[in-house]
Amino acid sequence: MTIPLFSLEGKVAIITGASRGIGRAIALGYASAGAQLVIASRSIPDLDKAAHEVSKLGHGPLIVPTDITKKEEVENLIRKTVEQFGRIDIMVNDPGMTINKPVLDTNEAEWDTIMNTNLRSFYLLCRACAPVMREKKSGSIINMASPAGYRLVPRMPVYSISKAGVIMLTKALAYELGPHQVRVNAIAPGLADTDFSRMPENNEAYQAKRAQQIPMRRIAQPGDMVGAALYLGSDASQYVNGTVLVVDGGDTM
Numbered sequence: 001m002t003i004p005l006f007s008l009e010g011k012v013a014i015i016t017g018a019s020r021g022i023g024r025a026i027a028l029g030y031a032s033a034g035a036q037l038v039i040a041s042r043s044i045p046d047l048d049k050a051a052h053e054v055s056k057l058g059h060g061p062l063i064v065p066t067d068i069t070k071k072e073e074v075e076n077l078i079r080k081t082v083e084q085f086g087r088i089d090i091m092v093n094d095p096g097m098t099i100n101k102p103v104l105d106t107n108e109a110e111w112d113t114i115m116n117t118n119l120r121s122f123y124l125l126c127r128a129c130a131p132v133m134r135e136k137k138s139g140s141i142i143n144m145a146s147p148a149g150y151r152l153v154p155r156m157p158v159y160s161i162s163k164a165g166v167i168m169l170t171k172a173l174a175y176e177l178g179p180h181q182v183r184v185n186a187i188a189p190g191l192a193d194t195d196f197s198r199m200p201e202n203n204e205a206y207q208a209k210r211a212q213q214i215p216m217r218r219i220a221q222p223g224d225m226v227g228a229a230l231y232l233g234s235d236a237s238q239y240v241n242g243t244v245l246v247v248d249g250g251d252t253m
């Protein structure tokens, strides 16, 4: 049972990056809390698998395959959602990627790929969704940031720069949309056990070493982000705007 303030019953939520990792965990959490989901990412088989799991917990989701770096596909995602449900109460902007190189060794194509996936896409998603939420005078946008947006991670500086951008995008939009009762917040997950973090440099030895540096002595599981996403998406956070909720076991002090 979900207590009323945290219930998502009657709310329509778009979750991008819902097929794997943190986005998938949030989709399952939101389905359990009663939300009607619209799930998006690029791989249709992965989306179908996630939709099957979501359907076991709650309403059957609308699947809209979307590459969030493409403006037309982002606009299609918003259009399809409004056509089907007439509203968007929550939008979770999740996908992200990294490249592990010094800034000065990064070429323009690599820079553009990271910025397009991590930052420009969130701008496109927020811009497309904002008029729908503004018209209803209600809505919650949640952007997936990272502690790397506050504190330079020297081996992934371009990622850090993009996530610093996500944090400032969140604050700027919280300022612009606040008067319309639309809230914009971010979650900054600590190192979590997902495909994203299973890059060769993050082998088991590295993850074990990192776990020992975290006050809670473990890295995160994707499900550790669900409570924060539920809080920020639900009426429990109805006066929370422009904040970044760090969920990292106390790693960023």
Ligand SMILES: NC(=O)c1ccc[n+]([C@@H]2O[C@H](COP(=O)([O-])OP(=O)(O)OC[C@H]3O[C@@H](n4cnc5c(N)ncnc54)[C@H](OP(=O)(O)O)[C@@H]3O)[C@@H](O)[C@H]2O)c1
Pocket: 016, 017, 018, 019, 020, 021, 022, 023, 040, 041, 042, 043, 044, 046, 066, 067, 068, 069, 094, 095, 096, 097, 117, 144, 145, 146, 147, 188, 189, 190, 191, 192, 193, 194, 195, 196, 197
């Ligand atoms: N895992 C960590 O340690 C960690 C730590 C801090 C912050 N974060 C942030 O948390 C977010 C989620 O990370 P994760 O670890 O859950 O990643 P993940 O396991 O790699 O999952 C990424 C999800 O995003 C989708 N996606 C990727 N590129 C996309 C695109 N261009 N258009 C649409 N969907 C796309 C993927 O599906 P398709 O490939 O099929 O599109 C997948 O569903 C990211 O923003 C990441 O930066 C992660």
